[in-house]
Amino acid sequence: MITDKPVCVTGASGFIASYIVMQLLAQGYHVRGTVRKSANNYPFLLSLPGASERLELLEAELLSEGSYDRAVAGCDYVIHTASPYEINVKDPQRDLVDPAVNGTEAVLESCLKSGSVKRLVFTSSIAAITDEAENNKVFNEKDWNTMSSLDRNPYHYSKTLAERDAWDFIMRKRPAFDLVVINPFMVIGPSLTPSLNTSNRIIRDIMSGSYPCIMDLNWGFVDVRDVAKAHILAMENKAAKGRYLCAADAMHLRELVSLLKTSGFSNYPLPKIDLSGNAGSLLMKALSFTQPRDTGMYIRTNIGRTMRYDNSKIRRDLGLSFRDVKKSIIESVADMIKWGHLPQMKR
Ligand code: NAP
Numbered sequence: 533m534i535t536d537k538p539v540c541v542t543g544a545s546g547f548i549a550s551y552i553v554m555q556l557l558a559q560g561y562h563v564r565g566t567v568r569k570s571a572n573n574y575p576f577l578l579s580l581p582g583a584s585e586r587l588e589l590l591e592a593e594l595l596s597e598g599s600y601d602r603a604v605a606g607c608d609y610v611i612h613t614a615s616p617y618e619i620n621v622k623d624p625q626r627d628l629v630d631p632a633v634n635g636t637e638a639v640l641e642s643c644l645k646s647g648s649v650k651r652l653v654f655t656s657s658i659a660a661i662t663d664e665a666e667n668n669k670v671f672n673e674k675d676w677n678t679m680s681s682l683d684r685n686p687y688h689y690s691k692t693l694a695e696r697d698a699w700d701f702i703m704r705k706r707p708a709f710d711l712v713v714i715n716p717f718m719v720i721g722p723s724l725t726p727s728l729n730t731s732n733r734i735i736r737d738i739m740s741g742s743y744p745c746i747m748d749l750n751w752g753f754v755d756v757r758d759v760a761k762a763h764i765l766a767m768e769n770k771a772a773k774g775r776y777l778c779a780a781d782a783m784h785l786r787e788l789v790s791l792l793k794t795s796g797f798s799n800y801p802l803p804k805i806d807l808s809g810n811a812g813s814l815l816m817k818a819l820s821f822t823q824p825r826d827t828g829m830y831i832r833t834n835i836g837r838t839m840r841y842d843n844s845k846i847r848r849d850l851g852l853s854f855r856d857v858k859k860s861i862i863e864s865v866a867d868m869i870k871w872g873h874l875p876q877m878k879r
Contacts (some may be wrong), residue, residue, distance in 0.1 A: 536566040537648070539767070540607045542639060543614025544589065544601065545574055547729035548719060550656065552611055552761035559580035559764070560594025566592035566603045566614065576724050596657040600642035607648060609767045612639045613655040615694065617687070617730050620824040624686030632690035633697055640701045649709040653766045656695040658717040658752065658841075659688035661777065665750070665829075665837035673715070673775040685829055695775075708789035710773075712766045716759045717752035717779035717841070721860045722867035732864050736873055738785070739792065739865065743800035746786050747816045748808040748836045753857040765850040776846040780854035782839050784808075788861065795862050799877045810836065 539556055544565025556563045557580055567574055571589040587864055592599040593692065594614055616633060621627035636654070645648040661675045663685040676696075680689035693818045695713060702711050718731045728736065734751075737743065759778055765771045783791075789802050807816060813836035820828040820835075846852050868874040 534560045535608060536562060537561040537606060537608050540564045540566070540600075540603050540610040542592065542603070542610070542612045543568045544577060545725060546613055546617075547723055547725060547727070547732075548716075548756055548759050548763075549611075549613040549683065550577060550699065550724040551756050552613065552763050553577060553587065554580050554724060555757075555760050555764055557586055560586075562586045562588075564588045564590060564603055566600065568588055568593060576726070580724075590743065590815060594631040594638065597638060598642070600639050601645060604639070604642040604646045604649060607646065608650045609653070610639065610643055610649055610651075610739075611653045611655070611763050611767060612636065613763075614639075615655070615691070619687055619730060619830065620826045621686070624682045624689070628686050628690035628716060629682070632694040633745050636694040636698050637701065639744065640698060640707075643709055644705060647708075649707075650801040651709055651710050651767060652698075653763050654695065654698055654713045655763070656698075656713045656715045656775070657688075657691040658779065659685075659691040660695040661715055663688035664833040665839035667837055670840045670842050671777070673777050673845055675687050679833075683829075685833060686826060702763060710865040711771045713775040714759065714766060715775055715777045716754050716762075717777075717782075718754070719756050719759050720753055720857070720864045721756035722863050723756070723871065726871055728868065728871070728873045732868060732873075735788075735861060735864055736868055738788065739802060739874060741798060743785070744819075745805040745812070746789055746803045747831070748785075748813045749831070749834055750782050750839050751783040751843055752782045752839055753860065754779045755855040755860040758852065758854050762846060762850060762852050765852060769850055772849060776850065777841055778846055778852075779841060779843055780857045782841070783857065783861075784793055787862075791861060792860055792865070795865075797877075800874075815818055841854040 590603045615632045663680045677692045820831040
């Protein structure tokens with residue numbers, strides 16, 4: 533289904549989007565990526581195989597009206613990934629909600645104006661499904677996060693509002709294009725960009741002594757290359773519909789630390805004391821108030837709970853199979869050492 537028309541990828545400089553761009557180019561697509569600075573600031577994109585012939589970078593900003601019109605014009609497909617992904621921000625409304633929500637509306641309006649777009653693939657998040665694990669519940673695409681607010685897990689709130697608005701827009705305006713949504717969990721893996729992504733930063737922090745102990749926390753992980761592939765499959769597969777929870781296996785912090793220890797990283801200041809029992813969780817909840825505001829909030833809403841989810845829809849509908857997240861975690865570590873986000877230590 534390769535066409536001469538470019539595929540628009542918003543936020544092309546991002547951790548996930550740069551892989552989407554790379555995979556689209558590798559498949560022979562023309563790509564129009566949006567970035568915030570002039571193109572020469574993105575050598576890692578311009579040097580991708582096929583980029584010199586088939587990659588165009590245009591500047592666009594989520595908060596400027598009409599900013600995406602030019603990038604979307606004439607495209608059949610738009611993949612909208614741009615959104616701030618940060619946990620601790622000064623002003624959650626200004627720094628998270630406004631760009632996520634207004635930016636998504638801006639991209640939807642540009643798609644509508646274009647008259648050419650057939651499908652918008654939107655990067656939402658597990659954050660729009662829930663902001664807390666619940667023992668005895670298996671989450672799936674029917675679940676919506678109804679708990680987050682500006683004061684409680686505001687990043688999750690921004691993603692929930694943005695995805696809700698996107699679906700509302702489709703209901704209200706009945707455009708000629710459809711919407712397919714990817715909801716990834718914690719995305720890890722080697723990075724094409726020099727920046728350290730918020731999700732890989734969790735692994736970096738675990739290896740840098742920022743975790744005082746092993747807490748009762750677990751996350752669903754998914755490799756960035758699988759997330760990129762999911763977006764392209766969602767774009768190409770005519771039958772793709774609705775939301776797709778995108779996560780491989782969940783892993784407990786205890787298992788993660790043990791994996792790092794047995795994979796040659798035992799010299800790093802990994803958490804040693806195991807406080808993942810009930811008493812430890814109570815203590816950690818109390819100590820979470822000494823953490824930056826939103827990290828503390830995340831700990832309080834998730835500690836002592838086991839995250840379970842059903843990823844069968846994406847495997848069945850899109851034929852996506854997931855990489856082994858243990859391997860991805862080890863590759864993330866090697867890559868963070870390569871980029872200088874973690875020191876090289878003797879094994
Ligand atoms: P990322 O590397 O921080 O990428 C975010 C992208 O959004 C960057 O290209 C960034 O541009 C752009 N952006 C941010 N604010 C913008 C603004 N005001 N105007 C224009 N562009 C703006 O993060 P990522 O992990 O790849 O995230 C991509 C998408 O996946 C986001 O929607 C995020 O919510 C979602 N997601 C991520 C994860 C994860 O674990 N990583 C999980 C679930 C969902 P600059 O490079 O100029 O900052």
